[in-house]
Amino acid sequence: MSTAELVNHRPGRSYLLSAVAILASIVVFVVPFVFIVLTAVKDRQQAALLDFSWPHQFQFVENFVAVIEARDYMLVIAFINSTVLTVVSVTGMVVLAAMVGFVLQRRRSRWNPFINFIVLSGLIIPPAVVPTIWVLQGLQLFRTMTGLILIEIAFGLSFCILLFRAFVATIPRELDEAAVIDGAGPLRLFFRVIFPLLRSVIVTVVVVQSVNVFNDFVNPLYFLPGDQNATVQLTLFNFQSQFTTQYNLLFMNILLITIPPLVMFLFFNRQIVAGMTSGAVKG
Amino acid sequence: MSATSVRPRAQAEASPAAPPAKGKVYSPYSNWFYLPSAVIYGVLFVVPTFASLYFSLTRWSLFESKFIGLENFRLFFQEPQLVKGFTNTLIFAVITSxxxxxxxxxxxxxxxxxxxxxxxxxxVVFFPVLVSTIGVGLTFTVLMNPERGLINGALEVIGINGPGWLTDPKWALLSVALVDVWKGVGLATLIYIAGIVSIPREYMEAARVDGAGSWETFRRIVLPLSRPATVTVIILSLIGGLRSFDLIWAMTRGGPGFTSDVIASVIYKQYQAGFYGLSTAGNVVLFVVVTAVVLPLFWYLNRKEVDM
Known part of the structure; x- marks a missing residue:
């Protein structure tokens, strides 16, 4: 019997409660997504009604092609841009943040409170937009993918460091000591011994941050303007004005953009929950 | 110094104070590990943050800046629409959090x-967390359409005349907050689930032996012991709420008028209009607001936790 089962031990009530919960979840959480899918496959006239109804005719392929072809295949370019941005910046974040989190948790020095403060302020302080653009311009990185990748890494580091630091605390120090006695240097100790043990929290960080970066709207809006550089979130935004009379295409776009997170979720749901839960349980 | 062996259930978050290291003992934990992060973070986050303090006091065109003292801030707290953005930010953050x-x-x-x-x-509760904010925003803009939207259509069936969610100045900000909760509650739930599941089962068993019912167990055990989760949820959602921009921008663009403007959308509008100094002043205001709200709360909540 798990802890959770002990919390609510009322077998008699759970059928009614379950039915209510499932019904409520369908109304509140499922219907909006069904609405997206239904509107995405409607024809133009019916989609303009904005109602929740079964499509008269399914235009999945037509709508799909129309969205893809819009504005010289902007959506395709955007998907490529977003993929590059997400993969590179999340990889960078994970490696760099794991290194910091590890040393920060293990090494006791009088600088620790200061470093913790800096890390925490990265989570709290909203980035100053125009001065960042100013710095990027000075580095010749404004309006470049490299610049945006570095920006995403910089803004995402704090969150990752905190997760890694908390998780490293659960790894027994004796392991480090054993590795050091066996002759491992700092790099070897970290990459060969510690890093593999961080697997579950790495999965959490990767999933959470790649969804964040993929869904990020503000940073591309500010730091990578221009149609050729658009990321998927910006296409949605750019299409909004163009598609006001073509809701079917707007929702097809939303649907396409929702698929990558959905795949992530279906594939990694268990690891996210397990990762976060195991961190909390082991303490 | 490495003699601190296993602490049971190490509350690393709660007790950041570390004993100062004495002497130069060999450490396998190299300070070089900080370097790459420090460079990226320093150049792209710390420098702009400090630069913003200066540039908020200037009239600025990115190439040249003219010092004008506190003029930008005076403007920020005198223009009704900017003040509205300020109060809306607080309301939005408190409601959603x-x-x-x-x-x-x-x-x-x-x-x-x-x-x-x-x-x-x-x-199903968690999934919206992973979906694009802009996508959610546009979807709910359609669902909340006053005449043809699904929400008002459904309310009509049960005899309620739904308001113009996003078109009524009284409702616009609340509607956006509602959608923000819809999208974000899954993360809060996940954090709480992790907290509840980690409560040692002995406590529950002991409570059951002592004859506690579900409510008593919840009140006396689950609630106090999921306090760290509560702290996390409050802090995270307050920070998110105060900084929130994309949902508001996707749903109302601060409208109708400027009734649902928040500081973050003001920053963007001023940036678009080319008032870089004013936009940066907005950033500084947001920075001060977030710090003034979150830091005291953080200390307060964490202190209480240590007391327990």
């Missing part, structure tokens, strides 16, 4: 109980 705490805890208790379809429910 409070709702996420309450709903998140309730859902977590529900989803850790012996309920049918628990996996399905957890998934």
């Amino acid at each position: 409070g709702s996420k705490v309450v709903l998140g805890l309730l859902l977590a208790v529900l989803l850790t109980s012996q309920i049918i379809g628990r996996g399905y429910l957890r998934s």
